[in-house]
Amino acid sequence: MAGAGLLSGRMLQAQSSVELRYLFYGESDGRTQVQNPNLLLHQDLGAALGQFDLMLSHDTVSGASPTGGYPTLAVTTTTSASGNRSTSASGQIPMVLYSDQRNGQSLGYSRRIGAHLPRIDLSHSVEKDYIARGFGLSDAWTMAGGRGTLHYGLSWDNDTVAPVTSLLRFPKRSRGFALGWTWILGEDDLVDVSLSRTKLEGDLNEPYLIVPVGTGTVPERRPGTRTRDALLVKQGHYFDDWDGALKTTYRFYTDDWGLRAHTLEFDYDQHLDDGWILSPELRFYTQNAASFYGAYFTTPQKFLSADYRLSAFHSIQVGCALSTELMEGLTLRLGGTYQIQQGSHPLTPMAVAPTAGSLPVFSGPGTSAADVNATTFSVGLKWQY
Amino acid sequence: MAVLTGAGSRALYTMTFPLMGGEAVIRFVEGRGQARAEQAGRAAVREARRIEAKYSRYAAQSVVSEINARAGRGPVPVDDETAFLIQSALDLGTWTGGRFDPTVGVLRKAWDFRKARVPSRGELDALLPLVDARSVVLCHGAVELLREGMELDLGGVGKEYAVDRATERLREAGVESAVVNFLGDVRTLGCRGDGQPWVVGVQDPRDRARCRFSIRVGTGAGVATSGDYERGFELAGVRYHHLLDATTGYPARGLASVTVVAPTAFAAGQLSTAAFLLGPEEGLRLLAERSGVEGALVTESGAVLATPGMARISSLAC
Structure with a gap:
């Protein structure tokens, strides 16, 4: 019995881990750059007390971001009082410089009760102009002798948007529901299908974005609600002969803003000699434009946005990670990705700005705010005890 | 690149x-x-x-930091370039009747524009004795700030x-053909690559997304803008900004922005700062008196005042 007790204790201890991660994300042409160190703690307190997860993260965001303004050939450069602002060059997408810091904390607790693994999650993050508060309840219900798991959950978010350009505070809430089924097929295959619906309401505008309308610009106006639906299908297969595992993921996304997106992703883990694991990945993404997206509007509309994230674009991402156990229980993981993204509808710069009595004249090579490439680099050190 | x-x-x-x-x-x-x-x-x-x-x-090893660290404790040797910049800053103070002062930076101890707080008269009065260009002595290749606590700022x-x-x-x-823009201050070299003049848009001081008007710069010139809209805050309908009148310690009033075209960015910057601090009437007069200089002033109410030659080189209908 003493032996069984020791084994039990070791198995429980092996569940706990602490991980330090650093992620760098950088976009081309001096656009957004993010540095994100974070700490993850997973502590297993035993069958009676359950397990909890703690995550602390700090994001430093800086760089330039499209304003929503239309590229024009009319002005070569702009003179202004000195400040933290970008200048717009001829024919280029107008950008604004920005920087922010975000501190986030999340706490999760779960405890197995029979065939159920209920879980509660709390999250909180603060940045200069945004406060996010989240709460989630979920359960994983194991069935069919452990071969199938039904997982379902609810989430509530209650955020506050606090634009630095305004003294007002705007609420933003979301309620989410997810339902999924994981099925182990034979020795080497696993399939997971899940559906989720999230309903957002409140101030869903990006407070700093503008929209070119007629001879001027207006702040963007988005609907006050958004219902987002997603279908996720994952399939995992283990290749015995190669000692490698391939995970294929497809995600379909749609919302009532008219946006639809498809994501297809392949992740492969190959075990090498001496405990190294090589993990290449490949990801394709495409989306169409929201119904009220436009780069330029001749007349005002009820809803309008020139945010390129609501425009049609597609991307391809390749990546690779390498991990190894440095010593017993201590794992190092290094990874990087490169993404090429292209807008589906390049904008032709405005050669002559519109006046009260005339429409703008467009000329020159097309460009899109969605044309941006991104590189990530990550390093993680995980200690399991 | x-x-x-x-x-x-x-x-x-x-x-x-x-x-x-x-x-x-x-x-x-x-x-x-x-x-x-x-x-x-x-x-x-x-x-x-x-x-x-x-x-x-902000750099501990800079010449300016060295001069400030020695304030009230004796002169610091400076090279010709530094002497030229300090003399230019002192000249700017003379043009503006003391409203510009290269030692005005010490008022940042009272003004924190990120906190949107207006300092009291007492707070400013306590600091104003340290704002005194006459206590900046520049001679024989050395500069000295006569009082401890004074801060020189060549920004x-x-x-x-x-x-x-x-x-x-x-x-x-x-x-032969270039346009250089550092945080809104511009210098051009030659004409645009297609032989056309460079076109410099002038930021609208009240709408960050728009240019108020544009200026055509033919064969190379400097263009600079001083404005109240980048570093400052608004409280009870009053805009408080970083262009402080050194004689009062409070932001200069009357103008939202001044844009100047001059043979160099250096001259354009000096004149735009001076005109802003002098206000609409005196500022316009200062620019009109200078040869080879054009300028446009946007008042706090949004009206545009410009030198006579500005209409020839800009989209302004003066």
Whole structure:
């Protein structure tokens, strides 16, 4: 019995881990750059007390971001009082410089009760102009002798948007529901299908974005609600002969803003000699434009946005990670990705700005705010005890 | 470095880099290949960073930090370049009847524009004795701040100087056509690559997304803008900004922005600062009296006042 007790204790201890991660994300042409160190703690307190997860993260965001303004050939450069602002060059997408810091904390607790693994999650993050508060309840219900798991959950978010350009505070809430089924097929295959619906309401505008309308610009106006639906299908297969595992993921996304997106992703883990694991990945993404997206509007509309994230674009991402156990229980993981993204509808710069009595004249090579490439680099050190 | 367009062997090169807490952009036309272009661009960037490091009040090793650390404790030897910049800042104080003062930076101890708090009269009165250009002694290759606690700040002239010097580096490297923009202060070299004048948009002081008007700069000139809209805050309908009148300690009133076209960015920057601090009438008069200088002043109420020649080179219908 003493032996069984020791084994039990070791198995429980092996569940706990602490991980330090650093992620760098950088976009081309001096656009957004993010540095994100974070700490993850997973502590297993035993069958009676359950397990909890703690995550602390700090994001430093800086760089330039499209304003929503239309590229024009009319002005070569702009003179202004000195400040933290970008200048717009001829024919280029107008950008604004920005920087922010975000501190986030999340706490999760779960405890197995029979065939159920209920879980509660709390999250909180603060940045200069945004406060996010989240709460989630979920359960994983194991069935069919452990071969199938039904997982379902609810989430509530209650955020506050606090634009630095305004003294007002705007609420933003979301309620989410997810339902999924994981099925182990034979020795080497696993399939997971899940559906989720999230309903957002409140101030869903990006407070700093503008929209070119007629001879001027207006702040963007988005609907006050958004219902987002997603279908996720994952399939995992283990290749015995190669000692490698391939995970294929497809995600379909749609919302009532008219946006639809498809994501297809392949992740492969190959075990090498001496405990190294090589993990290449490949990801394709495409989306169409929201119904009220436009780069330029001749007349005002009820809803309008020139945010390129609501425009049609597609991307391809390749990546690779390498991990190894440095010593017993201590794992190092290094990874990087490169993404090429292209807008589906390049904008032709405005050669002559519109006046009260005339429409703008467009000329020159097309460009899109969605044309941006991104590189990530990550390093993680995980200690399991 | 990004190559935006190419026409035959000539291409338009753009370099963007962080400088003095903001963004610097150098664009130039080069027809001798990418290697020469990169060489020219790098020389300009090096020069800009040299000036930033030498005169930044935030860098502990800068000349300005050394002078400030010795305030009230004796003179500090300076080279000709530093002496020129300090003398220029003192001249600017003379033009404005003391409203500009190169030692006004000490008032930042009372004004914190990020906290949106207006300091009391008492707080400012306690600091104003340290704002005194007459206590900056520049002679025989040395400068001395006579009172302990005084702070020299060459930010009022250093940025435009860096624009001119970087442009000069491009010219020395054989570039004939360029536009250099450091945080909104501009210097052009030659004409645009297609022979047309460079077009410089002037930021609308009350709408960050728009240009209020544009200026055509033919054969090379400096364009600079001083405005109340970048560093400041609004409280009870009153705008408080960083362009402080050294005689009162409070922000200068009457104007929202001043844009000046002059032979160099340095001159344009000095004059735009001076005109802003002097207010609409005196400011316009100062610009009109200078030959080879044009300017436009946007008042707090949104009206535009301009020198007679401005209409010829801009989209303003004066």
